[in-house]
Amino acid sequence: MKILATSIVIGLLVPVGAQYASADRPARSRPSIEFAAAGASTGDRDTYLQKTRAEMQQWQQTLHDFSENATAGGRAAGRAARVNLNRAWVRAEAEARALPTVSADAWESAKISFETASRELASAWDKVRPQEK
Secondary structure, X not given: OHHHHHHHHHHHHHHHHHHHOOOOOOOOOOOOOOOOOOOOOHHHHHHHHHXXXXXXXXXXXXXXXXXXXXXXXXXXXXXXXXXHHXXXXXXXXXXXXXXXXXXXXXXXXXHHHHHHHHHHHHHHHHHHOHHHO
């Protein structure tokens, strides 16, 4: 089962890695980002999208490292916690992908959905790796 859960995490991250690949990214135990203030201007939206991409890159690297370390070290979080982490990642990644495509009218709603998914991902991470808080 450990291999299956690890495979699920890796399987989710591989396709996303191509989109979010980034060099010389600092390792963090839990990615975080300060969100741009709400605003209607294109510059605010572009800044927010850049920060969103950076956050998702950090999460992708963190989850990838976690998966590799759990496999190499023989350590693994509880199955339910890993499943919740995977679900939270998938939702956050989907919400992040949707942001650049929403209309101006749907922007605030999409932004709130992403921020909610991002908080849920952080919460799921905390349940898997509570010692890294």
